[in-house]
Amino acid sequence: MNTPSPRFSLPVLLAGTIAAISIITLLLIIQxxxxxxxxxxxxxxxxxxxxxxxxxxxxxxxxxxxxREHDIESEKHLDQS
Known part of the structure; x- marks a missing residue:
């Protein structure tokens, strides 16, 4: 009996997982x-x-x-008068 070939091979699944993790990481870094x-x-x-x-x-x-300086000068002029 022949076993059916898996729908996804391990290398393809691994590559897809790494790509997805990379994209998510990139989006988090951008954020x-x-x-x-x-x-x-x-x-x-x-x-x-x-x-x-x-x-x-x-x-x-x-x-x-x-x-204050103006007030002091005004008081001096008033005192002198």
Whole structure:
């Protein structure tokens, strides 16, 4: 009796399995890279916002110093009159 040949031979099944695992791994790597790229963009935006906040605080401090100097000069002129 002849045994029927298997529908899929072991080398073909092994090659298909390796190909499927490779494709899934590649897709996961691409997904990971996209996530890292998105996180990088978010961190850049947060850094830009932090820089703007620092600049705003510096401008506010400078404006307060100018107002204080102006108030001191105004008081000196009032005292001299």
């Amino acid at each position: 990971l890279l996209n996530a890292v790229q998105t996180e990088n963009a978010i961190l850049r935006q947060q850094l830009a916002m932090a820089k703007l906040s620092i600049r705003s605080l510096q401008n506010q401090r400078e404006a307060e110093l100018i107002l």
